[in-house]
Amino acid sequence: MVTITSPAATPRIPKSFFEAYEPVFNTYVLGNAPVKQLATGFDWVEGPVWFGDADCLLFSDIPNNRILRWTPGAGISTYRAPSNFANGHTRDRAGRLISCEHGSRRVTRTELDGTITVIADRFEGKRLNSPNDVVVKSDGTIWFTDPHYGIMTDYEGHRAEQELPCTLYRVDPATGAMMAMVTDAACPNGLAFSPDESRLYVADTGRMFSDDPQHIRVFDVTDTGLSGGAVFHSIAPGAADGIRCDQDGNLWSSAGDGVHCLSPGGTLLGTVRVPEVVSNICFGGRGKHRLFITATTSLYAVSLNRSGVQIP
Numbered sequence: 001m002v003t004i005t006s007p008a009a010t011p012r013i014p015k016s017f018f019e020a021y022e023p024v025f026n027t028y029v030l031g032n033a034p035v036k037q038l039a040t041g042f043d044w045v046e047g048p049v050w051f052g053d054a055d056c057l058l059f060s061d062i063p064n065n066r067i068l069r070w071t072p073g074a075g076i077s078t079y080r081a082p083s084n085f086a087n088g089h090t091r092d093r094a095g096r097l098i099s100c101e102h103g104s105r106r107v108t109r110t111e112l113d114g115t116i117t118v119i120a121d122r123f124e125g126k127r128l129n130s131p132n133d134v135v136v137k138s139d140g141t142i143w144f145t146d147p148h149y150g151i152m153t154d155y156e157g158h159r160a161e162q163e164l165p166c167t168l169y170r171v172d173p174a175t176g177a178m179m180a181m182v183t184d185a186a187c188p189n190g191l192a193f194s195p196d197e198s199r200l201y202v203a204d205t206g207r208m209f210s211d212d213p214q215h216i217r218v219f220d221v222t223d224t225g226l227s228g229g230a231v232f233h234s235i236a237p238g239a240a241d242g243i244r245c246d247q248d249g250n251l252w253s254s255a256g257d258g259v260h261c262l263s264p265g266g267t268l269l270g271t272v273r274v275p276e277v278v279s280n281i282c283f284g285g286r287g288k289h290r291l292f293i294t295a296t297t298s299l300y301a302v303s304l305n306r307s308g309v310q311i312p
């Protein structure tokens with residue numbers, strides 16, 4: 001008897017890791033560069049940050065309460081455990097690690113000698129919710145989001161009463177002065193400045209257990225604060241958890257089917273396909289042209305024909 005295999009049952013090999021919706025996207029990607037899984041076996045990875053001077057990437061495995069380090073050639077090692085359920089990270093202008101911690105409900109700076117300084121843990125006397133993601137402006141001010149995800153359950157932190165609305169804050173580490181900058185988002189999450197810092201993009205991933213819209217808003221950065229705040233792009237499928245700008249001002253965003261590349265006008269130019277739901281991204285590697293991707297249980301990377309603007 002001859003067994004006939006239906007073509008539909010034959011595993012399909014994707015033609016490309018990239019899907020272009022606008023021709024310019026083809027000039028941003030390297031057609032033969034793979035989306036490569038660097039490591040796997042985690043529970044929910046987030047917060048990638050590149051350390052070019054140490055040639056390594058740090059990222060969070062939030063439910064397992066640890067910050068991991070990936071080094072080319074050496075693979076994965078533990079950077080910090082327990083990590084207070086750390087989530088997003090960045091570096092300040094002195095190269096120091098800035099971290100958002102769900103468990104301790106604070107933003108911290110790891111000094112060059114390894115000691116930890118608390119940057120913010122309260123606003124107007126009330127405890128922060130669970131700082132999620134963070135960027136540093138060229139003037140040294142630290143901008144971070146404080147949604148409620150880390151205190152809604154015990155999975156990525158400690159369940160607790162919410163004392164403050166979900167807000168985006170700016171803190172001046174030199175003076176400790178802290179200001180609420182975006183107060184009308186459902187749940188602000190990823191954030192990124194445009195290359196010239198004239199714009200601030202803010203992802204809103206909505207309240208937990210709700211049908212809130214998944215979108216990115218854009219604000220104009222003024223001498224006194226922020227203005228505007230219109231919807232820049234609605235993400236589908238999935239959510240714009242983490243976002244980063246490239247050298248040309250394109251915004252790269254996490255999504256349910258991979259990483260979306262958005263023009264400065266908000267047009268979806270193309271997708272980098274990733275086989276797991278993406279949480280966050282950062283540029284790194286030689287020339288800052290390698291996009292590191294944290295996606296559910298795995299860490300991925302892909303080399304692009306564009307570089308990131310984040311430091312270092």
Ligand code: MG
Nearest residue numbers: 132133189241
């Ligand atoms: Mg996030």
